[in-house]
Amino acid sequence: EAGVAQSPRYKIIEKRQSVAFWCNPISGHATLYWYQQILGQGPKLLIQFQNNGVVDDSQLPKDRFSAERLKGVDSTLKIQPAKLEDSAVYLCASSLEGMISGKETQYFGPGTRLLVL
Amino acid sequence: LAKTTQPISMDSYEGQEVNITCSHNNIATNDYITWYQQFPSQGPRFIIQGYKTKVTNEVASLFIPADRKSSTLSLPRVSLSDTAVYYCLVGDGSGGYNKLIFGAGTRLAVHP
Numbered sequence A: 001e002a003g004v005a006q007s008p009r010y011k012i013i014e015k016r017q018s019v020a021f022w023c024n025p026i027s028g029h030a031t032l033y034w035y036q037q038i039l040g041q042g043p044k045l046l047i048q049f050q051n052n053g054v055v056d057d058s059q060l061p062k063d064r065f066s067a068e069r070l071k072g073v074d075s076t077l078k079i080q081p082a083k084l085e086d087s088a089v090y091l092c093a094s095s096l097e098g099m100i101s102g103k104e105t106q107y108f109g110p111g112t113r114l115l116v117l
Numbered sequence B: 001l002a003k004t005t006q007p008i009s010m011d012s013y014e015g016q017e018v019n020i021t022c023s024h025n026n027i028a029t030n031d032y033i034t035w036y037q038q039f040p041s042q043g044p045r046f047i048i049q050g051y052k053t054k055v056t057n058e059v060a061s062l063f064i065p066a067d068r069k070s071s072t073l074s075l076p077r078v079s080l081s082d083t084a085v086y087y088c089l090v091g092d093g094s095g096g097y098n099k100l101i102f103g104a105g106t107r108l109a110v111h112p
Helices: none
Strands: A005-007 A010-013 A019-024 A031-037 A044-050 A053-056 A065-068 A075-079 A088-095 A112-116 B009-013 B018-023 B033-038 B045-050 B053-056 B061-064 B070-075 B084-092 B106-111
Touching: A005 A088, A010 A019, A019 A088, A019 A112, A031 A075, A044 A065, A044 A075, A075 A088, B009 B018, B018 B084, B018 B106, B033 B061, B045 B053, B045 B061, B045 B070, B070 B084
Parallel strands: A010 A112, B009 B106
Antiparallel strands: A005 A019, A019 A075, A031 A044, A031 A088, A044 A053, A065 A075, A088 A112, B018 B070, B033 B045, B033 B084, B053 B061, B061 B070, B084 B106
């Protein structure tokens, strides 16, 4: 079974530039998550999709971050314009159903490491 | 909002058993306790999940007392490759969909 795919793996940009990350979840997984992980910290949930609908984006900085999941499969996360503090690893994860039942396993991709100069 | 508290770091030696305890005083009735492992430059990986008593799989054991306010991840006979960050999580039962809140995790260093 193929895992969660993410691209690119690394990205270096200058502040105020734009950047986009792509995620392909495990086939059949209804729920997709984007996390931001700053060095030395645990992942922080940015947005959660159930199929192609957003169920939680309370921690997404909506003035500069946007995400979409067209057709309920692939997803893109965009930052425009980037700030120095956006330097982090952006992780995508998917799960079969989401935590409706109170238990679920999230499968994470390798992440995209972003450096903003 | 369920929160967890676990040690920032631990050290061990190859062949020893490692126990990492996590406290979650505000765990909700529907919440499961899940542990993830993260190696450098990789995403977190599911290790084990439980609701109460004891759960064991090929990698680890999870001990949960009756009040469920804490849990202990047990790694038998660790090796150098078990050096990683371990996260204890409980589901946040607020709203229609639960979500996982990651803390800073426990950095386990296994020495030769």
